[in-house]
Amino acid sequence: MKLSKNHYVIDENQPHIVAADHPDRQTLQQLVNACPAGLYQLNQDGSLSFNYHGCLECGTCRLLCNEKTLTRWHYPAAGYGITFRFG
Numbered sequence: 001m002k003l004s005k006n007h008y009v010i011d012e013n014q015p016h017i018v019a020a021d022h023p024d025r026q027t028l029q030q031l032v033n034a035c036p037a038g039l040y041q042l043n044q045d046g047s048l049s050f051n052y053h054g055c056l057e058c059g060t061c062r063l064l065c066n067e068k069t070l071t072r073w074h075y076p077a078a079g080y081g082i083t084f085r086f087g
């Protein structure tokens, strides 16, 4: 998939995914490994870097954890989010 072809409309006022402040590190590593867009990154100090702007809305991270790790997960509001463009 050529991610650069996709079009995003970002809702800057309401992130559709929010990670907890101190999530379980083992679960975080699963998210780092599984997110196809590479949006989860563990820093050297163990903290999490996450940016929902490139989200593919695939739902993988939602399936891998619960609300203790991601305090919010829903699809972006109407008019926001990704538009896939192939080719």
Ligand code: SF4
Pocket (backbone or CB within 6 Å): 017, 034, 035, 036, 037, 038, 039, 054, 055, 056, 057, 058, 059, 060, 061, 062
């Ligand atoms: S929904 Fe998919 S692309 Fe978006 S953050 Fe979760 S795993 Fe990554």
